[in-house]
Amino acid sequence: MQASQKTLRTQHETTWKLRMQEWWFRNRALIGFAFIFPWFAGFIIFDLLPFMYNLYLSFTDYQIGTRGIPPWIGLENYIEIFTDDKLFGKSMYNTVYYLGFSVPLRLIFAFLIALILNLRVRGMELYRTLFYVPSVVPLVAATVIFAGFLNTRYGFLNQFLVLIGATPVRWLSSPDAIKPSLILLSLWGFGGQMIIFLAGLQSIPEDLYEAAAIDGGTGWQRLIYITVPLMTPTIFFNLLLGLIGGFQIFEQVFILIGTNGGPLQAGLVYMLHVYNKAFRDFEFGYSAALSVILFLIIFVLTILLVYTSNRWVFYGDSQDDET
Amino acid sequence: MIEDPRSKMIRYITVYVILTAGAIVMMVPLLWTVSTSLKTRDKITIRRLELIPDPVAWENYPYLFEARPILKYTRNTMVIVVASLFGAWVPCTMAGYAFARIPFPGRNIFFGVLLATMMLPYVVRLIPLFLFFDEIGWTRTFGPLILPRLLGHNAFYIFLYRQFFRGIPDDIHDSARIDGCSEFGVWWRIFMPMSRPVLAAVSIFAFSFAWNDFLNPLIYLGSNKELWTLALGLNALQGFEGEDNSLNLIMVFSMLMIIPMLIVFYFGQKHLISGVTAQGSLKG
Numbered sequence: 223m224q225a226s227q228k229t230l231r232t233q234h235e236t237t238w239k240l241r242m243q244e245w246w247f248r249n250r251a252l253i254g255f256a257f258i259f260p261w262f263a264g265f266i267i268f269d270l271l272p273f274m275y276n277l278y279l280s281f282t283d284y285q286i287g288t289r290g291i292p293p294w295i296g297l298e299n300y301i302e303i304f305t306d307d308k309l310f311g312k313s314m315y316n317t318v319y320y321l322g323f324s325v326p327l328r329l330i331f332a333f334l335i336a337l338i339l340n341l342r343v344r345g346m347e348l349y350r351t352l353f354y355v356p357s358v359v360p361l362v363a364a365t366v367i368f369a370g371f372l373n374t375r376y377g378f379l380n381q382f383l384v385l386i387g388a389t390p391v392r393w394l395s396s397p398d399a400i401k402p403s404l405i406l407l408s409l410w411g412f413g414g415q416m417i418i419f420l421a422g423l424q425s426i427p428e429d430l431y432e433a434a435a436i437d438g439g440t441g442w443q444r445l446i447y448i449t450v451p452l453m454t455p456t457i458f459f460n461l462l463l464g465l466i467g468g469f470q471i472f473e474q475v476f477i478l479i480g481t482n483g484g485p486l487q488a489g490l491v492y493m494l495h496v497y498n499k500a501f502r503d504f505e506f507g508y509s510a511a512l513s514v515i516l517f518l519i520i521f522v523l524t525i526l527l528v529y530t531s532n533r534w535v536f537y538g539d540s541q542d543d544e545t
Numbered sequence: 546m547i548e549d550p551r552s553k554m555i556r557y558i559t560v561y562v563i564l565t566a567g568a569i570v571m572m573v574p575l576l577w578t579v580s581t582s583l584k585t586r587d588k589i590t591i592r593r594l595e596l597i598p599d600p601v602a603w604e605n606y607p608y609l610f611e612a613r614p615i616l617k618y619t620r621n622t623m624v625i626v627v628a629s630l631f632g633a634w635v636p637c638t639m640a641g642y643a644f645a646r647i648p649f650p651g652r653n654i655f656f657g658v659l660l661a662t663m664m665l666p667y668v669v670r671l672i673p674l675f676l677f678f679d680e681i682g683w684t685r686t687f688g689p690l691i692l693p694r695l696l697g698h699n700a701f702y703i704f705l706y707r708q709f710f711r712g713i714p715d716d717i718h719d720s721a722r723i724d725g726c727s728e729f730g731v732w733w734r735i736f737m738p739m740s741r742p743v744l745a746a747v748s749i750f751a752f753s754f755a756w757n758d759f760l761n762p763l764i765y766l767g768s769n770k771e772l773w774t775l776a777l778g779l780n781a782l783q784g785f786e787g788e789d790n791s792l793n794l795i796m797v798f799s800m801l802m803i804i805p806m807l808i809v810f811y812f813g814q815k816h817l818i819s820g821v822t823a824q825g826s827l828k829g
Contacts, residue, residue, distance in 0.1 A: 239725030246727055253728050254649025260636035262655070264698030269662050272673035279672065335567060343560055352568040356575065358810045360757040362776040363799040366783045367578050370792050378577040381594040410574065417817075470666055473759045477780055496668060501764065506672050513668045520666050 279510035286504035299511035310512070312487060313495040319401055320491065321468040324408040329460055332412045336419035337449070350420070357413030365477040368407045369394065394479060397488035404489065407474055415460045422456035423449070454535040462527055469520055472497065492516055578803075582606075582796035589792045602793065609797045613778060621687075621766075622756060622774040628691040629755035633747050636697030638740070641706025642732045646718060656707075663700040667760075675764060685769040690761055702747045709743040710736060745816035752809055756802075775802055 246253065255262075280299055284292035303310050335353055339346055356364070371377050372393035380390035393403045426449065434444050472493040475483070481498055483490025496516070500509035576596070581589060582605060583598040609615060643649065644656050678689040697703070713736065721731050737744070759776045766772045773781070779798045782791070810817070 242725050242727065243722060246722070250647055250728070251649045254643045254647040254652065257639040257643035257647060257728070257732075258655060260696045261640040261659070261698065261703060264693055264696035265658065265662060268670065268674065268693050268696075268698050269665060272670035272677070273665065275673040275677075276669050335564075338560055338564060341560060343557070343564070349564045349568055353571055355807070356571055358753075358803075358806050359575070360753075360776065360802050360806060362757065362759050362779055363802040366779055366795055367574055367799050369783060370581065370795060371574050371577060373792070375592055376590055376792060378573065378594070381592065385594050410571070413571075466664075466666065470668060476759075476763075477783065480784075493668060496671075500672050500675070506676065510672050513672065517666055517669045521664075524664060 276510050277514060279507050280514045281511075282507045284505075284507035284510075292507060295507075299508050300515075302508070303511060303515065309487070309490060309495050313483075313490045313492045316401065316483075316488065316490055317469060317471065317492040320404055320408075320471060321465065323401075324405045325461065325464040325468050327405070328409055328412045328415060328464060329457065331409060332415035332460070333419050333453075333457070335412075336416045336423055337445075339416075339420060340423040350417075353416055354413035357411040359411075361473050362477065364411065365407065365474045368403070368410075369478055372403055372406075395485060397484070397486040400479060400484050400489040403478070404471070404474060407478075408468075408471075415464070418460060419453070419456055422453055426452050451536045455537060458527070458531055458535045462524065465523060465527075466520055469516060575803075578796045578799055581793055582800050584793050586793065605793050605797045609794050609801070612794065613782065613798070615775075615778070615798075615801065617771075618773055618775045618778040621772050622776075624687055625690050625694070625758065625762075625774065626752055626755040628694040629751040630748060632694045632697040632699065633702050633751040634744065636695075637699060637702040637747070638706050638737065638744075639732060640697065640703045642710055642736055644703065644707040645710035646731075646736075647728060659700045659703060663704065671764075678765065684765055685772070686765070687772060689765045690758075694755070699751075702750065705743055705747055706740070709740055713739060742816045745813050749809055749813040749817055753806060756806065 279292065281294060281296055282292035283295045283298070339350055339353075343349075359367070372379055374380060374390065374392050374395065377393070379393065383390050391399050393399045430448050430452075431444055434448060439447070470493055471491050475489050475491050475494055476497070479489040481494060481502060483494055492512075493516075496509050496512045499505050499512060580596050580598055583601050583603065584605075585598075585600060585602045588595070588598065588602075644652065644659070674689065675684070678684055683689055717735060717739075718731060721735050726734070757776065758774070759780070762774045762777050763780075766774070766777065775798075779795070779802060782798055783795050
């Protein structure tokens with residue numbers, strides 16, 4: 223009696239579970255949508271609509287007093303940018319100058335230090351931490367620290383230069399030194415890329431090096447023929463993110479030298495120009511056009527990099543290819 | 546190839562010399578920050594290098610709390626941090642789970658859209674979003690800073706979760722479902738507990754991005770001092786009153802922003818590496 227009741231209950235439970243399962247299976251489309259709904263709502267509100275509205279704004283003359291629908295002026299903003307805006311060329315030059323030095327230098331430092339740390343030397347954890355810690359410092363704090371560190375009279379760097387008998391430099395107030403100062407600040411944070419390189423290096427199979435050693439490969443050959451090719455995806459990843467981030471440099475400059483970009487506007491980077499046009503001059507339409515141009519530059523650059531990457535990025539062969 | 550022990554020795558020494566020199570250069574700005582934060586007012590304006598503060602002005606730290614509303618700044622920053630963590634833990638994991646495990650129609654298209662948004666620079670959304678929030682009267686409030694975070698509007702986190710969830714064996718998922726567990730149950734009771742490493746890594750990112758955010762608070766909260774975050778407070782201390790004679794207080798403030806980050810990274814270190822390797826799986 224008891225036993226049959228138990229079976230009955232189990233049977234009942236099983237059918238209930240089966241029914242549930244069926245329900246979940248039939249409604250998986252609905253459930254899937256429900257799970258991604260918050261993200262999707264965010265995508266519509268914070269990505270898609272703003273992106274399209276920004277494009278539209280760039281063809282209008284939307285200024286501070288504009289009421290109702292902003293007047294459509296076609297390509298006028300773009301024409302003005304390319305023919306009449308001296309700061310456009312200046313800020314683009316400053317940004318590319320900054321990028322041209324900071325991105326490759328950071329990649330090289332990060333890669334070399336990661337290579338050395340990967341030699342499994344004793345005390346490696348300590349060194350890894352020491353190199354990594356500066357990149358953990360919040361950007362605003364790092365920038366403020368550099369503002370003091372590079373202070374002409376009371377900063378460490380100049381006092382040190384004086385100590386060793388060199389000439390002090392007006393790091394943040396002379397037009398020639400502003401961009402190098404920004405590059406210095408960006409180099410200080412190379413630890414983030416270094417950690418990514420280190421993780422990549424440690425995932426290279428040991429037997430590749432052993433095989434090379436048996437074949438009499440020197441350390442240099444191992445580096446050129448094994449390490450570097452296997453690291454190209456990571457190099458590519460860091461290069462792409464470095465470039466995209468570099469084009470959008472803003473906080474550092476805003477805090478270090480202010481919105482006008484310092485003497486001779488030597489530190490006026492592109493994002494600062496966009497910010498000034500929108501939030502200082504309230505020329506939102508014009509600023510939107512500037513931002514569209516930056517977007518197009520980043521977009522084309524990304525496409526070009528991805529497109530040319532098959533020539534130099536080694537996407538590991540599958541197991542079958544190796545045998 | 547047998548190496549001559551002497552050349553091996555030389556190589557070791559070279560490695561240590563390079564590493565030590567590099568580490569010193571990297572640490573000098575931080576050491577200088579600590580040292581300056583402990584200097585008295587008249588010591589910071591001495592035009593001579595003096596690394597060890599004498600006398601040590603510990604009182605700078607409590608003094609900053611008097612001189613600036615640090616606790617208010619911290620509370621305001623934490624509002625953003627908490628919203629960010631909620632978004633990272635709930636909506637982002639759900640989306641990551643759906644992309645990895647629920648075969649709903651159009652999933653690949655949605656995932657493609659997700660990846661595309663990762664490439665969308667922030668600048669093209671800056672002005673429309675500002676105008677939109679201005680229109681609905683949300684500027685000078687936390688709204689524009691919290692709403693996107695509460696919705697889990699971060700493609701990068703979702704991507705990391707998806708990569709991790711895909712690595713969990715099918716058997717676990719299947720057996721749970723055969724036992725009558727709903728998708729919601731599988732996500733909450735099985736995947737979430739198994740995902741501690743990636744949860745930890747994403748939490749570190751969420752914390753540090755919220756802690757470090759500057760441009761958004763600047764645009765939306767810049768004119769409302771009541772809601773200033775630590776980053777805004779530090780910027781104001783350095784920008785408007787950044788006379789050379791408050792250098793020590795600026796460095797105290799910097800230390801207050803750095804220390805929590807160091808603690809978070811110290812405890813999350815090993816998870817971060819796995820998060821980073823998940824990042825590396827972009828290539829796959």
